[in-house]
Amino acid sequence: ADGSVSPFSGAQEQSEVFPLPYATPALLSKLYGVPLNRPIRHPRNIISVAEFMGQYYNPADLDTFFRLMGVRSWGGPGMDHPLLIGADKPLAGSVLGGEAQLDIQYIMAMAANVTTMFWSVPGAELATAQEPFLDWLMQVADADDTTAPLVHSVSYGDNARGMPEWFKQRVNMEFMKLALRGISVLVASGDDGASGEGVRHSMSACREANPEFPTASPWVTSVGGTMLATASVPVCQYTSERVVVRCPDEGEVVCTSAMGGLITSGGGFSNDFPRPWYQAGAVDGYLRQGDSPVPPAGGGWRYNTSGRAYPDVTAVASNFLTWMGDHFEQTSGTSASTPLMAAMVAQLNEIRL
DSSP states (O other), X not given: OOSOOOTTSOGGGOOOEEEOSOBXXXXXXXXXXXXXTOOOOOTTOEEEEEEOTTEEOOHHHHHHHHHHHTOOOOSBTTBSSOEEESOSSOOTTOEEOHHHHHHHHHHHHHTTTSEEEEEEOOSOOTTTSSOOHHHHHHHHHHSOTTTSXXXXXXXXXXXXXXXXXXXXXXXXXXXXXXXXXXXXXXXEOOSBTTTXXXXXXXXXXXXXOOOEETTTOTTSEEEEEXXXXXXXXXXXXXXXXXXXXXXXXXXXXXXXXXXXXXXXXXXXXXXXXXXXXGGHHHHHHHHHSTTOOSOOSBTTBBOOTTEEEEOSXXXXXXXEEEEETTEEEEEOSHHHHHHHHHHHHHHHHXXXX
């Protein structure tokens, strides 16, 4: 049903997938049934994007994006822009970042009228020389229950292998504390398949799974990426040796460079955290299926099927348009699907609160 082809199929049977038009708020609203501009009334329904590495957004670009996309959003009661947590202006070395622009433009468009925070944490983590995840988590932990965002979108991550074990365990503990408070943290699963960023430099990295963190923490919701696609005929509905190849006329398939995507959705198994009990049925069934895409153990392949599996959910991650100064830039990545999914969680929270 995902448009994939059985590994038992011959080369002549390979399905060719073509990306469809840009993922705009209007298209995403129609695809997922998420209403734009729904009235939001509960004061505890607050969302946040976490930003690192000196990235900031341009309020004028946010206004232009809303106008061109035909959506109306706001940052909270009496506000046109998100609440700024951290520096209220760009610091030395800051950059008008595509990541920050993408995050804030889409989370506010898809969760219009939900009070939004732009949570900026400067500097780097001493233990990893990367994003200061622990500093950010301690700030969130200090927030009062009446003002702490119930949903956090995190589009950042790093190679788990390069982080100290104590650091990963400490960050994981803070995620656990937030979960106990009823706070949801959604983290992008990465854009380089199961092997991580190493494949950008050497294809030999494809022989080994290289999970990312913090998306592989069992206390966050890991978000993968799909793309809208059409599939060629006569491959669709063709009965191969083992399975019937079914392709959607218009639907979602995993976002992968093998099918024309600009990224390959991250996923795999953690080497640091065991598989949670609630994943047992789904993962065991996935590994047992006859046409499983997981390579057989041995033969140089190394991965840990007893570890926490990720991602947990997926959403469209391809062909997003971000307004940057005076033009649109095309963007793909799980850093697009994550704020989209976070916005949908905020919409659900409004119903449940």
